[in-house]
Amino acid sequence: MIRINIIFLLFLFSMQSYANIIVSSNSDIKTIKQAVEIAKDGETILIKEGLYEESDIVIEKSLKIIGEDEAVIKAKDGNKVFIINSDNVLIKNLTIKDMKTSYIEDISAIKINNSNSVIIENNTLINTFFGIYAANCTNLIIRDNNIISNAVEQSSSANGIHLWKCKNILVENNHVEKHRDGIYFEFVKNSLIKNNYSKLNLRYGLHFMFSDNNRYYKNRFEDNGAGVAVMYSNNIEMIENDFVENWGTNAYGLLLKEIKDSKINNNLFKTNTIGIFGESVIRCQFEHNDFMNNGWALKFISSSEQNNFLYNNFIGNTFDLATNKNSISYNVFKNNYWSSYNGYDLNKDGIGDKPHKPVDLFSTVISDSPVAIILLRSMFVDMMNFAEKIVPVITPAGLEDLEPMMKEIKHD
Amino acid sequence: MWKILKYSFIDLFRSKWILSYLFFFFIVSEGLIYFNGNLSKSVASLMNIILFLCSLIGIMFGTIYYYNSKEFIQLILAQPLKRSSIFIGHYLGMNLSLVSAFVIGTGLPFLLNGVIFSDFADSFVLLLLIGVFLTSIFSAISYYISLKSENRIAGFGLSIFIWLFFAVIYDGLLMVALLYFEDYPLDKFSLIAIMFNPIDISRILILLKLDISAMMGYSGAVFSKFFGTYLGMSISMLMLMLWSLVPIIFINKSAKSKDF
Known part of the structure; x- marks a missing residue:
């Protein structure tokens, strides 16, 4: 009985019963385009292994397009491959490659226009100009994709995942490499970006503008041209992300510009030229972040106000904090651990008895005259900083951590 | 010259001062490795100690040693030996x-x-090289100063002042200049200014190996571009060599015409 069952199952599998249409080089339907044309609404198309040279496959109905392993689509003449104009579409397990560079058109491997509930899953996009380009969509899921290009210069390259005017998007577990911007968001709302890995992109690992109410969880941004840029947005949550090794003359782990009411918690900033660069950052929470071995851990322009910096670790940064000029900014620094703190704790409650001033004289000097960085770590500078610490004259008086922690904070 | 070099080397290397100097550096670097547990950080902390100590010990030891062995030199001078080989040796x-x-x-x-076997082998070698240069430069300067001045106190004071000038005052003046002329492009000026201070050259060379992230800021880029290239590296090495050669030439010159 069992044997019969197994045979029956095998029979079922070999029938590929879940696919309505099978595309293969030795079946009647040899091209995906043909399959899409004859398929009815709601049907499934299975693409057998093989190399298909196609482009401009326009999908106007609800379809599931699933590739077998080794199903590779090479863009014909380097043109765009899938154009999705309808709801409820699934594209899965495909490899799409070799698009051309265009300065006029936004050529992309998968383009999604005005659609609802589209799933792009487990695809590999190699040397695509734009990887996935979605405009005016809702309820998209972009998951487990490998998007790798070979961008050389910004003007002739494009973004890995590019979303414009979308809502309720999930971008999860993607690997984006060597594009202009790894992940680009503009006018995107209520979305979740989770577990992505974006590295070696020419400009930003993640770039988003005018995108409110989004959440970024557990992403890793590594060695991108200028790090991650978050601009003109409100109510952003950035939690447990890693910003690592964004080095360069004008690079930062995270650039915040015109951000309000956001949370930046439990992130790691390691060996960046600037950990967080803030301009007009207002009413934001920075809690339980680790800043390690950065050039500047924080660099905030004085237009940033009412931010709270609590329970962060500042370890081994060349400068912990730099601001311009001596304005009182109503930013609160409290209960952080500063490896450069040299106070004491007489009552042994784990909190230093003496306030810590994170802005030292030399970082003030450098914001006035950047060339003076050439005197970094010189004995004169050490003496000057020491004298300033004892009798503050120039450094911002109000800017201090009143209750610095004595030991590195363990985040849970 | 080689014979005198050999005698003074053997004489000194048996003295407790040099041995304690050796022992001190041993303890410091062993301690730094032990407590940091991290070779790159130990190299970084060692940098400050080397910049500070090698130059200071060089300056002090040069004067003290010259004044202490003045009688010995006078005795040797009675022998049929060339003056330059006596003093330089x-x-x-x-x-x-x-x-x-x-x-x-x-x-x-x-x-x-x-x-x-670690990645810091090259910055460590650079560190050693710089220590060697700083020691040679400052001991030569102080040797020359003591050769010039008969008065021990004056010679010693001048030597210490020279050290203080290069270690601290020079950077202070440079910073004042940079702040005062901040409206002008100062990249080249500061590069050139750095070249006239051996301690600064050494500091920047090590810094670029270790603290790159901060130096990479917009203006730091100019410096890392310069010092990162072979040209910049060789120019700064050349300057260090020049700095160690010039005092020896001066010692030679003054030794020839000095009265005892």
């Missing part, structure tokens, strides 16, 4: 003992902890 012997004490004292702990 004497100086080189002292310098060699200081240098070898430094190299052994600093190098041994790092070698024992396997720095050769």
Whole structure:
């Protein structure tokens, strides 16, 4: 009985019963385009292994397009491959490659226009100009994709995942490499970006503008041209992300510009030229972040106000904090651990008895005259900083951590 | 010259001062590795100690050693020997003992902890090289100063002042200049200014190996571009060599015409 069952199952599998249409080089339907044309609404198309040279496959109905392993689509003449104009579409397990560079058109491997509930899953996009380009969509899921290009210069390259005017998007577990911007968001709302890995992109690992109410969880941004840029947005949550090794003359782990009411918690900033660069950052929470071995851990322009910096670790940064000029900014620094703190704790409650001033004289000097960085770590500078610490004259008086922690904070 | 070099080297290397100097560096670098547990950080902390100590010890030891062995020199001068070989041999012997004490004292702990096999091997070698240069430069300067001044107190004071000038005052003046002229492009000026201070050259060279992230800021880029290239590297090495050669030439010149 069992044997019969197994045979029956095998029979079922070999029938590929879940696919309505099978595309293969030795079946009647040899091209995906043909399959899409004859398929009815709601049907499934299975693409057998093989190399298909196609482009401009326009999908106007609800379809599931699933590739077998080794199903590779090479863009014909380097043109765009899938154009999705309808709801409820699934594209899965495909490899799409070799698009051309265009300065006029936004050529992309998968383009999604005005659609609802589209799933792009487990695809590999190699040397695509734009990887996935979605405009005016809702309820998209972009998951487990490998998007790798070979961008050389910004003007002739494009973004890995590019979303414009979308809502309720999930971008999860993607690997984006060597594009202009790894992940680009503009006018995107209520979305979740989770577990992505974006590295070696020419400009930003993640770039988003005018995108409110989004959440970024557990992403890793590594060695991108200028790090991650978050601009003109409100109510952003950035939690447990890693910003690592964004080095360069004008690079930062995270650039915040015109951000309000956001949370930046439990992130790691390691060996960046600037950990967080803030301009007009207002009413934001920075809690339980680790800043390690950065050039500047924080660099905030004085237009940033009412931010709270609590329970962060500042370890081994060349400068912990730099601001311009001596304005009182109503930013609160409290209960952080500063490896450069040299106070004491007489009552042994784990909190230093003496306030810590994170802005030292030399970082003030450098914001006035950047060339003076050439005197970094010189004995004169050490003496000057020491004298300033004892009798503050120039450094911002109000800017201090009143209750610095004595030991590195363990985040849970 | 070689004979005098050999005698003063052997004489000094048996003295407890040089041995304690060696021992001090040994303890410091071993301690830094032990407490940091991290070779790159130990190299960074060692940098400050080397910039500070090698120059200071060089300056002090140069004066003290010259004044202490004045009688010996006068005795040797009675022999049929060339003056230049006496003084230069004497100086080189002292310098060699200081240098070898430094190299052994600093190098041994790092070698024992396997720095050769780590990624910091090159910055460590650079560190040693810079220590050697600083020792030679400052001991030569102080030797020349004491040769010039008969008065011990004046010679010693001047030597200390020279050290203070290069270690602290020079940077202070440079910073004042940079702040005062901040409206002008100062990249080239500061590069050139750095070249006239051996301590600054050494500091920047090591810094670029270790603190790149901060130096990479917009204006730091100019410096890392310069010092990162072979040209910049060789120019700064050349300057260090020049700095160690020029005082020797002066010693030679003044030794020839000095009355005893």
